[in-house]
């Protein structure tokens with residue numbers, strides 16, 4: 001059974017535009033406790049415009065720390081000890097994110113780069129309507145915008161993510177979990193950002209709702225052209241969704257390649273181990289279809305299964321296709 005989330009308009013992996021929107025170089029993040037925890041080690045990544053970059057790895061490998069540091073959302077005791085994060089704006093300007101002052105950072109977040117968290121589903125203010133929460137972002141970031149334009153933009157962005165605009169006057173508790181998460185995605189897209197970081201955005205949702213939302217993300221990416229850093233320990237899902245995947249292990253990126261290569265010819269033993277920990281990715285049912293070509297996984301006889309409770313936290317979806 002093949003589930004293919006992608007639309008045909010998406011660039012095939014390896015064919016993503018070479019135009020970079022975000023460059024992370026030799027980034028190190030340390031939690032300055034006793035003892036210090038070196039959570040992100042010499043990470044270098046390049047995110048291209050319109051690309052979906054998957055960050056994979058078991059719980060505790062540093063995915064969230066990396067995402068937070070990129071967006072400067074990390075808080076003490078987390079400290080970026082070295083490295084750089086550069087945002088390449090579509091107007092041609094390069095922004096050194098680690099050097100932005102708080103006011104610059106406030107203007108940068110949401111408008112150029114936004115983030116959707118797993119917990120964000122419950123982060124909506126319970127006593128404020130969806131409309132007020134969306135409009136608040138516009139009032140803050142687009143102070144010159146007329147009330148009428150604000151309303152139209154909020155309705156438009158909700159429609160984009162599949163929420164009927166009449167829901168605007170609802171309060172968060174009146175919406176299902178999936179709907180709330182769609183509202184969070186709408187909020188993240190409100191200012192037309194060039195990058196959206198999604199940290200386990202659908203993990204708490206049931207599989208069908210999750211797939212609906214992921215399809216929506218792919219469609220919106222095709223339509224609006226933003227790039228995505230998508231974080232999850234659900235490797236089958238990442239293989240379907242991503243153009244390229246970075247596999248993290250104990251703070252380091254140990255493999256970084258197209259989804260096909262990660263699936264078909266994984267080089268690092270940990271990547272093989274991770275793949276083998278998802279039964280639906282092994283054997284014939286795991287034949288991986290992408291761009292019309294079937295890529296069979298090389299078997300890795302030496303690979304040991306991942307420890308229970310690490311990479312296989314999610315029950316695997318019936319998997320047989322990608323993109």
Ligand SMILES: Nc1ncnc2c1ncn2[C@@H]1O[C@H](COP(=O)(O)OP(=O)(O)OP(=O)(O)O)[C@@H](O)[C@H]1O
Nearest residue numbers: 031033037039058059060061062063064065066233
């Ligand atoms: N406040 C903190 N103080 C000290 N160490 C921390 C703190 N927060 C996280 N860590 C450690 O940093 C490392 C990376 O954690 P991080 O949450 O980034 O991993 P992750 O891959 O996102 O995990 P998960 O998938 O469970 O969210 C882990 O060893 C974790 O224990």
